[in-house]
Amino acid sequence: MSPARVAIASSLLALLAGCSGAYLTPVQTASARTALSLSPGERAHMRAGMRAFLESVEGITQGIAEGSMQRVAASARRSGWAMMDDAATAMALKLPPEFVAVSIDTHQKFDDLAAAAEAGAAKGKLLGDLGQILTNCTACHASYRLSPQ
Ligand code: HEC
Numbered sequence: 001m002s003p004a005r006v007a008i009a010s011s012l013l014a015l016l017a018g019c020s021g022a023y024l025t026p027v028q029t030a031s032a033r034t035a036l037s038l039s040p041g042e043r044a045h046m047r048a049g050m051r052a053f054l055e056s057v058e059g060i061t062q063g064i065a066e067g068s069m070q071r072v073a074a075s076a077r078r079s080g081w082a083m084m085d086d087a088a089t090a091m092a093l094k095l096p097p098e099f100v101a102v103s104i105d106t107h108q109k110f111d112d113l114a115a116a117a118e119a120g121a122a123k124g125k126l127l128g129d130l131g132q133i134l135t136n137c138t139a140c141h142a143s144y145r146l147s148p149q
Helices: 002-032 040-066 069-078 086-092 097-118 122-143
Strands: none
Touching: 040 069, 040 086, 040 097, 040 122, 069 097, 097 122
16 A cells, blocks of 8 residues: 555545444434333234334335225225224333324324325325425334333
């Protein structure tokens, strides 16, 4: 390596070292998220619901890309109120009210998106609705975690 390259590489390293605090912030603040106290079974149930949320997001996105409003509506509907089964309702009583509020709002927004797709809303409107759903996902993930690690 030429001396000039070594100089550039070392200043890049110095820069990275200086920025490492910023890069690591999401990991370092993990412990600042509120841990939910749930049983292992309840945690598994919540994780399964989360994976279903992500599958809905996948189906909605692909449905919009394909122009299939039927796929958008069906994918959104799966994460609507219908997802709130007895176990989810029982769990809600053990969770912080703010968490439950965002959760309910998310189910409602999926149902609203399904209704909009069924009514033939424009792609831009559906993408905007999906963006608002994703805002709920990221806001909740920034505030809460399941395990006490
Ligand atoms: C009301 C709060 C809340 C909302 C809203 C929410 N999540 Fe989550 N999600 C969580 C929590 C808490 C975890 C566990 C995170 C942890 O312990 O690090 C989680 C975990 C996940 C996981 C990992 C599942 C696994 O198997 O470990 C996925 C995927 C996920 N969420 C997707 C989503 C998507 C997509 C949305 C929006 C459509 C969403 N979540 C909305 C609270 C929420």
